[in-house]
Amino acid sequence: MKKIENKKASQIRQIWALVRKSTFIKLGVSIMILFGIMAVFSPIWIHINPEVYDPIIGADPNVHGSVGPSLQHPLGTDDIGKDLFSQLLRGSQVAFMLGMMVSVFSTIIGAAIGLIAGYYGKIWDTLLMRLADIILTLPRLPLLIVISGIFGTQSNWIILLILSLTFWPIISRVIRAQTLSLRERPFIESARVSGVGNTRIIVKHLAPNVLPIAFYYLTVTVTGAILVEAGLSFLGFGDPSNMSWGMMLQWCFVKGYVFKAPYWMIPPGLCISLLAFSFYLIGVGLEEMVNPRLKKR
């Protein structure tokens, strides 16, 4: 038993050594850590003076109209004296949580469905892939409006639900294709000759071999989720009880400050692109790493 643990530890060390070698991943993770720090710093910043710095209910009574960066307001304020830096920090939190949760949920659902459809084939494949097709053709925005209507409100939870439900079909298609080709590989056949049952073949033999691709798509999905959330918020379908980068952009646009206040417009736009880009970088690095054929030989 001890040996197995040692081996696991050395495996993790090996992966870590590979990660450290990849410039893409290093760069991506560095950017991500930056935003992570921002997210963690958000409550600390609010704590300094909640009445002024709370991104939802706070506002600086001494400020009239939007002002540029100052010591008190590192990024300036919006038109009613709300601190933009505070909003940006909160936006980092929301983007992280939402992006991560959407990608984890949709990757787990997508991988499970892709594996089942690909391995069992026949009626399972037909049913599940039709379902995926149907969901893929549903436009997200009207769907969001309809579902918000049903729940009577817009919240990040509904956005999370809709993004997860609309992102899994892409992943399941990829995993299914991968499973189809893996299913014919001799090591699956030899597992079957060894008497290994279907469930164990899926869990032990197929899943670990599609994991790298699933992981890659997880990072791609984070990018997608962040961008879609920003788009939805910008169009006014964000969670009104919270703040996100997309909503910052929306307010800037609605209040007519796009050209008047670059300190309001640029930071959230930059953050959206950078965070999305960091996951993209990690994805590229992972793909290179887990697909040794791309690198070696």
Added chain:
Amino acid sequence: MEMLNIEHLTKLFPLKKKLFSRDQQYVHAVDDISFKIEKGKILGLVGESGCGKTTTAKLLVRLLKPTSGKIYIGGEDIAGLKEENLKKFRKNIQMIFQDPYESLNPRLTIHSTIAEPLIAQGLYNLEKIHDALEVVGLKPPEGFLYRYPHELSGGQRQRVAIARALVIDPIFVVADEPTSMLDVSIRAGVLNLMLALRKSFDLTVLFVTHDLAVARYMCDDIAVMHNGKIVETGNAEEVIRNPKHSYTKALLSAVPIPDPRAKRERIRIRGKVV
């Protein structure tokens, strides 16, 4: 008593239908073959590439479902069994695949790979895995247990595959060209290992090969396969010395089979010159 008895075994693969064509066409990969293997014997299934050897092998271990025919193993017909009912029989019959670079899951340690059949049968026991590794010449076993296939050579991988096949004590083993993907220099080692194991495990073996010289070295009997059919069967030495069927003759003339004694002489002569 025969361990294995194949009767009128047939496997058709449907071809893609042509546009507007009404009737379905089939590849007759295995076309009404019958043969027997006596307990403890090695039958060589010989034929050129594409003649249906692998399909036959996969039918016998029921990776494929026969279109028709019977497969009696120890008296029981397994040709029509459903996957759920095959489990019991999976303990008795194992397969060694052609390409050891493909037949081992790259993400499983050697330990996990060899443990698979034991776990499937509820017989897991680390000692058995140790023994299996030792028996196939991977010593010391501790040095191999927690390594991954990519850390091993082709010959070592094939030995792992053999260990996995033997760890649950099967009675019948199908080996599908087990050395054709290996370096020539290590082939003899693996072949000799299989001969030794066949003795100590009292195995009945279907040994698939396209190489008549290997068949002669390994097998008691030979079945010659051509276009999905078995055209000739008999004692290995007999078939090679005195082929009856024209296809066997053609096979033999294409590949001269070195007589072991002649070979030794040639070597001696060369020795003198040097």
